[in-house]
Amino acid sequence: IYKIDARDPNRGQFVWVTDPGVKHQGNAPRTRGGALWEDLVIANLPDGRVIAIKRDNGEILWDKMVAGTNEFGTREKFVTAPITVEDKVIIANGAGDAGTRGWVAALEARTGKELWRWYVIPKPGDPGSETWKDKNNAWKTGGGGIWQTGSYDPATRLTIWGTGNPVPQYDPQSRPGDNLYTDSAVALNIDTGKLAWHFQYTPNDSWDYDEVGVHMLYDTVIGGQTRKVVSHFGRNGFFYSLDRTNGKFIKGAQYVNDLNWTKGLDPETGKPLEYNPKLDVQVYNPVARALRGDPEKRTCPTWHGGIAHQPTAYNPVKHIAYGVGIEGCFSQNGAAFAFLSPNGGLDQKNSEKRTYNSDLYYGSVTAFDTINHKVIAKAVTDIEVRSGATDTAGGLLFTALQDGWVVAYNDETLEELWRFNVGTALKGAPVTYAIGAKQYVAVQASGRHLHPVKFDNFQDSSYLFVFALN
Numbered sequence: 001i002y003k004i005d006a007r008d009p010n011r012g013q014f015v016w017v018t019d020p021g022v023k024h025q026g027n028a029p030r031t032r033g034g035a036l037w038e039d040l041v042i043a044n045l046p047d048g049r050v051i052a053i054k055r056d057n058g059e060i061l062w063d064k065m066v067a068g069t070n071e072f073g074t075r076e077k078f079v080t081a082p083i084t085v086e087d088k089v090i091i092a093n094g095a096g097d098a099g100t101r102g103w104v105a106a107l108e109a110r111t112g113k114e115l116w117r118w119y120v121i122p123k124p125g126d127p128g129s130e131t132w133k134d135k136n137n138a139w140k141t142g143g144g145g146i147w148q149t150g151s152y153d154p155a156t157r158l159t160i161w162g163t164g165n166p167v168p169q170y171d172p173q174s175r176p177g178d179n180l181y182t183d184s185a186v187a188l189n190i191d192t193g194k195l196a197w198h199f200q201y202t203p204n205d206s207w208d209y210d211e212v213g214v215h216m217l218y219d220t221v222i223g224g225q226t227r228k229v230v231s232h233f234g235r236n237g238f239f240y241s242l243d244r245t246n247g248k249f250i251k252g253a254q255y256v257n258d259l260n261w262t263k264g265l266d267p268e269t270g271k272p273l274e275y276n277p278k279l280d281v282q283v284y285n286p287v288a289r290a291l292r293g294d295p296e297k298r299t300c301p302t303w304h305g306g307i308a309h310q311p312t313a314y315n316p317v318k319h320i321a322y323g324v325g326i327e328g329c330f331s332q333n334g335a336a337f338a339f340l341s342p343n344g345g346l347d348q349k350n351s352e353k354r355t356y357n358s359d360l361y362y363g364s365v366t367a368f369d370t371i372n373h374k375v376i377a378k379a380v381t382d383i384e385v386r387s388g389a390t391d392t393a394g395g396l397l398f399t400a401l402q403d404g405w406v407v408a409y410n411d412e413t414l415e416e417l418w419r420f421n422v423g424t425a426l427k428g429a430p431v432t433y434a435i436g437a438k439q440y441v442a443v444q445a446s447g448r449h450l451h452p453v454k455f456d457n458f459q460d461s462s463y464l465f466v467f468a469l470n
Contacts, residue, residue, distance in 0.1 A: 002019075006055070016057060023047060031079055032079060035083055037052075037084035038109070039055050041055050042109070048068070048077065049065050051063045066114065074100050077098075083150055087110070089106065090152075092105070092146035094145045094146055098145075100141065101119050101140070103118060118193040120146070120181050120184075120186070127195075132177050133176040133280050137343055137344030144166065151216070151230070153217055153230075156245055158196050159190050161188070161215070163185075163212065164210035172206045173336070176204075179205070185201075187247060201234055213232060213308055214232070215231070216312060217230050227241070233307040235301075236305075237306050238265060249270030251267075256300070257327050258300035259301060260285060290332055291334045292352075296357065297331060305326050306326065310323065310386060312388070313397070315391050320369060324366075324387060324399045326362075326386075327384075330359065331357045337352070362380060364378055365378065365381070365389070379416065394469070402427065406419065406441075420467070422443070430442065431443075441469065442466045444462075444463075445464070
């Protein structure tokens with residue numbers, strides 16, 4: 001976000017445009033949107049500020065620098081959109097992979113005053129610090145960045161977020177232990193920021209399987225019982241259902257076509273079958289787990305996922321969850337990562353060379369039955385899908401493809417019903433809204449495509465396309 005504008009939803013005409021004067025990018029080229037609270041629009045900026053704008057005229061009410069720089073000179077950044085909860089704005093640091101500690105913080109919505117901050121990577125002595133067993137203060141640069149917006153459960157007054165991978169990403173021996181609270185769902189009390197519960201999907205990760213993706217809240221029937229669920233399409237290839245009141249595992253199932261990093265999930269704990277709490281460095285399925293000195297090993301799914309940041313959807317009448325994402329595998333060797341000193345700090349220059357190769361990925365749209373916990377339909381696309389899923393009460397599921405197509409599917413069978421090419425790359429998720437009796441679907445075109453072969457000459461541009469549903 002560099003400028004914020006308001007438009008007439010009927011004709012798309014500008015009502016106001018606000019330029020907050022972003023002077024530099026930090027290390028973030030974009031953020032994923034804003035939030036509304038009473039008469040304000042709240043936005044994160046690439047330079048580390050959070051601002052509140054008056055919704056009627058675009059005037060900036062408050063402007064706070066929130067992101068900082070760690071002792072090694074690495075800057076925090078915002079990628080995810082904020083969420084507004086009661087009288088608070090919840091924000092998160094997304095610069096985990098760069099070597100900062102991910103965090104979630106609450107600001108007072110009317111003034112921007114910071115109320116609390118919770119760090120994904122615990123400092124020594126804090127709960128969870130015992131899961132960082134290295135001698136190089138890896139926790140200081142331990143990652144756990146958050147780059148998709150969390151959820152809020154008003155019944156428990158908990159905000160639930162998915163956290164990113166540990167850092168260094170691909171060398172688990174550089175940070176022995178489970179590396180809490182990375183690759184996890186975490187539930188925080190909105191008044192205090194204290195951790196109420198957590199569930200870690202992939203302890204001691206080495207594949208960049210961060211679990212920042214959307215955590216959906218709904219009630220459904222599983223095993224004949226009505227359960228208060230938080231569910232998640234994991235980047236590691238499994239769909240998870242947890243009890244959102246306490247984080248306990250309910251059920252999990254594979255949803256990607258190819259998966260080999262583990263042979264399955266423990267039906268009681270939800271941990272990978274090979275997980276051993278007595279080990280400081282997990283083995284998992286050795287054919288897919290490259291440790292130091294190992295040649296390249298092929299792992300499925302790819303480090304892209306599965307479904308990563310792409311917004312997911314849920315139909316509460318049909319009890320179907322929807323996700324769009326990427327299918328395929330990748331290979332990497334085992335390479336040791338170096339630290340600057342026992343005090344910490346990432347030393348890329350003196351680290352061993354990591355080599356990797358990837359499949360030519362393809363995309364997929366998945367419909368998942370949340371009662372019987374199984375995939376009921378899957379549509380495949382030639383190129384990976386990086387937008388999102390939007391379901392309607394009329395039985396349509398919308399997504400957008402990088403080669404310019406807006407597509408509508410039957411939301412039970414995923415039979416394609418309609419498509420329209422806008423002539424430019426699409427990565428924004430479709431949204432739907434109504435004015436009176438007329439319903440619209442809007443898609444924002446922006447961002448470069450990421451396919452190295454098929455669309456090298458495809459022009460990128462910034463447009464907002466709006467379609468009316470007849």
